[in-house]
Amino acid sequence: MDEARISRRGLGPRLWLAGGWLVLALLAAIFAPLVAPQDPLAQDLMLERLPPFWLDGAEPGYWLGTDSLGRDLLSRLIFGGRIAFIVAFAAATSACLLGSALGLIAGYFGGWADRIISRVVDIWMAFPPVLFAILLVAVLGTGLSSVILAIAIIDWTRFCRVIRAEAMSQARMDYVESARIAGYGRIGIMLREVLPNVLPSVVALLSLEMGIAVIVEAILSFVNLSISTDDPTWGSIIAEGRLSIHQAWWVLVFPLITLILTVLSFSQFGEALKARFDPVLR
Amino acid sequence: MEPCLDIRRLSAVLPNGQRVLRSVSLAVQPGEVRALVGESGAGKTMIGKAVLGVLPKSVRVVEGDMLVEGEDLGHLDAKARRTLIGARTALIPQDPLTALNPSRRIGAQMTDRLVRILGWSGERADTRIRQLLDEVQIRDPERVLKSYPHELSGGMRQRVLIAAAFAAEPRLIVADEPTTALDVTVQKQILRLIAQLQRDHGTAILFVTHDLGVVAKISQKVSVLYAGKVVEEAETARLFAAPQHPYTRALIAATPRYTDPYASLKPVDESVLAGLAAEIAAADKDWRPGHG
Numbered sequence: 001m002d003e004a005r006i007s008r009r010g011l012g013p014r015l016w017l018a019g020g021w022l023v024l025a026l027l028a029a030i031f032a033p034l035v036a037p038q039d040p041l042a043q044d045l046m047l048e049r050l051p052p053f054w055l056d057g058a059e060p061g062y063w064l065g066t067d068s069l070g071r072d073l074l075s076r077l078i079f080g081g082r083i084a085f086i087v088a089f090a091a092a093t094s095a096c097l098l099g100s101a102l103g104l105i106a107g108y109f110g111g112w113a114d115r116i117i118s119r120v121v122d123i124w125m126a127f128p129p130v131l132f133a134i135l136l137v138a139v140l141g142t143g144l145s146s147v148i149l150a151i152a153i154i155d156w157t158r159f160c161r162v163i164r165a166e167a168m169s170q171a172r173m174d175y176v177e178s179a180r181i182a183g184y185g186r187i188g189i190m191l192r193e194v195l196p197n198v199l200p201s202v203v204a205l206l207s208l209e210m211g212i213a214v215i216v217e218a219i220l221s222f223v224n225l226s227i228s229t230d231d232p233t234w235g236s237i238i239a240e241g242r243l244s245i246h247q248a249w250w251v252l253v254f255p256l257i258t259l260i261l262t263v264l265s266f267s268q269f270g271e272a273l274k275a276r277f278d279p280v281l282r
Numbered sequence: 283m284e285p286c287l288d289i290r291r292l293s294a295v296l297p298n299g300q301r302v303l304r305s306v307s308l309a310v311q312p313g314e315v316r317a318l319v320g321e322s323g324a325g326k327t328m329i330g331k332a333v334l335g336v337l338p339k340s341v342r343v344v345e346g347d348m349l350v351e352g353e354d355l356g357h358l359d360a361k362a363r364r365t366l367i368g369a370r371t372a373l374i375p376q377d378p379l380t381a382l383n384p385s386r387r388i389g390a391q392m393t394d395r396l397v398r399i400l401g402w403s404g405e406r407a408d409t410r411i412r413q414l415l416d417e418v419q420i421r422d423p424e425r426v427l428k429s430y431p432h433e434l435s436g437g438m439r440q441r442v443l444i445a446a447a448f449a450a451e452p453r454l455i456v457a458d459e460p461t462t463a464l465d466v467t468v469q470k471q472i473l474r475l476i477a478q479l480q481r482d483h484g485t486a487i488l489f490v491t492h493d494l495g496v497v498a499k500i501s502q503k504v505s506v507l508y509a510g511k512v513v514e515e516a517e518t519a520r521l522f523a524a525p526q527h528p529y530t531r532a533l534i535a536a537t538p539r540y541t542d543p544y545a546s547l548k549p550v551d552e553s554v555l556a557g558l559a560a561e562i563a564a565a566d567k568d569w570r571p572g573h574g
Contacts, residue, residue, distance in 0.1 A: 111339075174381035181334045183368025183399045196385040 099159025207270025
C-alpha cells in the first residue's frame, strides 16, 4: 500500500509537466490562426534570418526569429503542430486498434492464431521501419492520409507484441480458468476479463506511439515525403534549418526542441497514465 | 444413490505418450467430502481439472467416463458440457492471489456470474452474495464488495472465493488445495469455514490436498494417488486406523506430528517406492488406450 502511495506521489509532477506541455501545444495547434503572430507562409526577404527576441537585431512580433525566406518561425511551428498532432492521434490510434486486437487474439487464444499472427509480426519487424515508411509513402503517394496509413501499417507490431505477451500471462491466471468453469465463452472472457487487465499497457503504448508517430512524420517531412511542401511541418522546418545552420541556428534548434519536448511528453504522459489506470498502483 | 461425480477408468496422456492418469476411478456421493491425496505431480489437480473441463491443452484424455449427477460429460457437446459444469459445479482454487480478476471490484465479479450465466436478477444476486459473505464471516460486506482484490488479505480473498463457489448452490465443488497458499493460522479458519458451508449446503466436495492432517479433518472418504494411479481408497477413519497399501502407511508415518515436534522427518522408504514403481510398470505393460 505504502509503496503504491509513494509512486503515485512521485508521478505527480511528471504527469503535470508532460500533460501541461501537450495541452499547451495542442491548444496552440487547434487555434493556430488565432494564436500565430504572423502568417506562416508569408515571405518577406527584407526580414530574412531575424534572430530570436533576446538577440540584437530582433524584430517585435517575430519572437523566435525568421527563416531564410523571412517567414516567422514561431508561427510555422504552431501551424506545424497541427499536422504533428493529427498524425499523432490518427496514426497511433489506428496502429493501436489493429495491433492490440491482433495481440489480444494471439495471446489469449494461442495455437494457430498465435502462430500466424506472430510470424507476420516477425516478418514485419524484419523491415527497417523508417525505410519501410519511406517506401510506403513513395508507393501510396505523399499526403496526410498516406503518412497516417504508413505509420499505422508499420507500427501496429509494437502493440501486437506487447499486448500478446500481456494477454498470454493473464490468460494463464486462475481467474480466467474460473471464468471458463463458470461457463463464459472464450470471446466474452477475452473482452471482459483479459482486456481490462492489459488496458494500462495499451494506454501507455498508445501515448508512446503518438510520440513515435510525431518523429516518423518529421522524418518523412525531412526527406520531403510527407505532406505537400507548402504546409509547414516540424520535419520540413528542421530540413530547411539544416541548410542555414551557420547563419541562423534558431531555425534548426527551435523545431528540434519542440519535437523533443513533445515526444518526451507523450512517453512520460503514457507512463503516468498507466500507473493511474492500474488498480494495483492506484 | 446416484453419485454426484462418478469417474470411471479415466486415463490421460502427455504428447510424448506418457500417462499422467492411470485408469482412475472414484465416486463422490451427494453431500460427501472425498479427499484426493498424493504428493505433488501425482495428478490430483489434473483430475479436478479434467472434471471441470479445463485441462491444459497438452494433456489428452484417452479413455474413461466422467458423470456428473448421472450425465455423461463425454456424451455432451462442448456447449452443453459448459452449461452443465457451470450450473452444477464450482471451484475453490489454490491461489487466492490470482483467482480474482485484479482489475474488477469484488462485488461485480461475484454477482456477474449469477446474473450473466445463470440469469438471476441483479437484486437477487446481490442479496445472495451478501448472505454468502455473512456465512463466510465477513463482517463488513460493504467494504469488501467495493474493494479490488489487492486491497484484501489472502485469507479474506479465499473467503470471498469460498462464498463465490457456494453462491450458485452447485452440487459439486472441486477444492484444489484451498489452504496451501495461506499461512497456518488462516488455514485452520478457512478449513473450518469450508466444512461448515459444506454441511449447511449439503454440497459434495472433491477435496484435493497433499496434507493428511487436512484429510483427517474434513473428509469422509479418501483416495490415495501415486503417479496418476489410485493406490488405495477407503473411508477416512479406516484409512488412518488400518492403512492397507504400504505407500499409504509410509505417508501416514511421514506426517509431522504436533505431539512430537522434534522428530526428524521420515521420507517414504525406498522399498515402498520400488514396489510402487513395479505396480505402475505392471499397470502400464498391457495398457492400450480404449482397451485398458
